[in-house]
Amino acid sequence: MKTYTNWIKTASLVLWVVAVLTSCDKTIDEPQRTGYAPASIDENAGTWKTYLLNSPTEIPVAEPKPVSSSEYIAELASLKQKSASLTKEQREAVDYWGAGAVYRWNEIARELSARYNIPPAYNADGKYPVPDAANPLADPKFPFANPPYASRALAYLSVAQYDALVAAWNYKYKYKRAAPSKTDATIPVALPVSGLPTYPSEDAVVAAASVTILKAMFPGEVPFLEAKMKEHRESRQWAGMNVESDLVAGVDLGNAVAARVMARAKTDGMAAANNQALTAGMIDKAKERGLREVWLSQELPLRPPMLPNYGAVLPWNFDRATVVTLRPGPPPALDSPEFKKNLEELQTIQKNQTREQARIANYWADGAGSYTPPGHWHRTAANASYEAKHSEVRMARNLALVGTALMDAAITCWDTKYYYYYPRPQQFNVKTSVGLPNFPSYTSGHSTFSAAAATVMGYLFPEQAETFTKQAQEASVSRMYGLIHYRFDCEVGLKAGTEVGKYAITRAKADGSGL
Amino acid sequence: MRNFIKVLVVSAVFVTGKVNAQMPHDAIYMSKGSVCVATLYGKSTWTNYWENSLKRSNSNIGMHTTQNVLVMPAIGITNRLNVILNLPYVWTQTSAGNLLGQKGLQDLSGWLKYKVLSTHGFSLHAVAGASLPIGKYVPDFLPMSIGLQCKTVSGRLIANYKHRPTGLYVNAHGTYLWRSNIKVDRDAYQADNRVYNTDEVGVPNAYDLGLRLGVLRKMWQTELWAERSSCTHGDYVRRNDMPFPTNNMQASTVGWYGKFQPRNIGLNARVGYVVDGRNVGQSTNYSVGVLYLFKL
Secondary structure, rough: OOHHHHHHHHHHHHHHHHHHHHHHOOOOOOOOOOOOOOOOOOOHHHHHOOOOOOOOOOOOOOOOOOOOOOOHHHHHHHHHHHOEEEEEHHHOOOOHHHHHEEEEHHHHHHHHHHHOOOOOOOOOOOOOOOOOOOOOOOOOOOOOOHHHHHHHHHHHHHHHHHHHHHHHHHHHHHHOOOOOOHHHHOOOOOOOOOOOOOOOHHHHHHHHHHHHHHHHHHHHHHHHHHHHHHHHHHHHHHOOOOOOOHHHHHHHEEEEOOOOOOHHOOOHHHHHHHOHHHHHHHHHHHHOOOOOOOOOOOOOOOOOOOOOOHHOOOOOOOOHHHHHHOOOOOOOOOHHHHHHHHHHHHHHHHOOOOOHHHHHHHHOOOOOOOOHHHHHHHHHOOOOOOOOOOOHHHHHHHHHHHHHHHHHHHHHHHHHHHOOEEEEEHHHHHOOOOOOOOOOOOOOHHHHHHHHHHHHHHHHOOOHHHHHHHHHHHHHHHHHHOOOOHHHHHHHHHHHHHHHHHHHHHHHHHHOOOO | OOHHHHHHHHHHHHHHOOOOOOOOOOOOOOOOOEEEEEEEEEEEEOEEEEOOOOEEEEEOOEEEEEEEEEEEEEEEEEEEEEEEEEEEEEEEEEEOEEEEEOOEEEEEEEEEEEEEEOOOOOEEEEEEEEEEOOOOOOOOOOOOOOOOOEEEEEEEEEEEEEEHHHHHHHHEEEEEEEOOOEEOOOOOOEEOOEEOOEEEEEEOOOOEEEEEEEEOOOOEEEEEEEEEEEEOOEEEOOOOOOOOOOEOOEEEEEEEEEEEEEEEEEEEEEEEEEEEEOOOOOEEEEEEEEEEEEOO
């Protein structure tokens, strides 16, 4: 008996000590991003093809005062004072923004997407109120940043950043104002200084363009965005990187370019994307084509389907007519042996879902409360550009190419989903371990998004192409492991996404970057 | 959301130590060399839950049910030092909607209970507890997850007064629970109104307070109890969103406990009802168990 009790005593003590040692550290380790001098400053980026500006000179930027002028000398003196000694908070702001203007504003946009990605709750009448842009913080908050919405917000953000930076690069090399610390070597600098001319400030251009887009996309976040912008702007002076006139010119240019970009956003068809009146006709047509059982919301009360007319939104890298040509052929008939086989595959996974299948399903779920699959791939693109030490303008190009491909993927996929109006596995008694999106099954959005992004990413980072392809395949199959898509939804979605991505590559090859 | 129940009824009950039989929160000891093994079945259900402070139901969940079976031995090392162990198997389901129920072995818990002093019916007890996840269950598919994957350590003080002639007793306890960070399958998540770009999730520490009034006789025990459990901090369930391990889950629970043990075989039962909470389900839970007492 003594042996038993001693053993139990020892085991309990060991358990307790192990737990004590492992329970105490509450620090959350996140990847830290710091500033870098770009591998190339891309001197010729002022000639790259813009998306919406007719030319990089469409928005005028006034010639700056010469570096010998009294005004500029006064600006240098002011800068020297602001950068002389920094508080801890100022130092942290410099480090944070020093990771990159495009990088940080993309990250902020993803964070807002996550914050607003919650479907409205039903009210006492069993109805789902539609979020109201004029009253964005009421319940339900505007927007519901679902995957198509996030893809669009991030695409416009990236295009605005890119067009604004191309214009900025044009003026930088037109006016060739060297960095303040190159004119006055006694100015303390807290970040790496490259040979890039600093007028207009690329940071101010990106901040202003980003804030203009994001205020429109997330109208409840105006104070948050303005505070971020203020900190970003000030951090450039605390870091000794930009004088006031660099920043003022950058803000003006960024605002003007973003206004051009928002003009497209206002007329791209998004206003009609949630036209629920169209669904009756869509259902009739799907039935005429022989579909026995159409998609039905699996929520109670029945939730209107997500953005049924998003397929009519204006794409970036091809025209509306092409959307129809990119639409895949029909899914298997519900009475076919092929459908039966695909459904049985899911039933088998449901019975015996392995932990690894659950892990893959969870990793790629990017569901409610996340920045969605488009956000996931923006993060991948931003991180790859960061690792490669790309310049601001090149990172913006990468994100614009990936971002427009992702929005194009959303458009083609949503067109396909509502054309076929195909039922989810849950209509055949399958459960889900990741949550069920409220729109038709065929084809898989994750597959389309991921293939489109991976295709573009493989072109931009050829040495990592295989990795991206594998990630896209895993994202695709994750929807089967999560039990919400048939295999054919995923496989056909991957193919369609790949085709969408190729259009962005065609653009990339012809944009004058030579990259 | 279920995890609340899980956390409160399973973790709190098990991890912080609230299961029945000879329990980590009572003033009962196995004498040296004796062992009481409790085999319990527990069930916890809720229909309403608190989304932050908003009490609501959800027609896509219906009634949420968590069930468990567990074996819980209490062992007398000495007359004033006991070891209690516990390992539950847990499974979840809903009556509506399409969320896949989860099931599996949860966490192994252990407590050392020590009678610090005892005089004139008053006694003071110190309990040190710890738990380790055993199953590889998914911790952030709430409310379907069966646990949070935390490693925990807890410290508890129990004060007890027993009127010996009648067996009437009053008992109060307080517990502090340290909980480790956990890893989730995704590598980015939202909490505290921001996005964390990591798979590591900080789970807040927690505490509970309990008050019990009962009668303990040689063969039986009956008790009314009330408990308050809370995290020390944490965020909240956003409007119409799902719960997350970072949430500040709070609950006030009232209930009854009874035990009947004429010889070495006995029975116990416990019921509890959450009267108020935050970020948890308003659960009704009960458990029944068979007790078996023997000498080593």
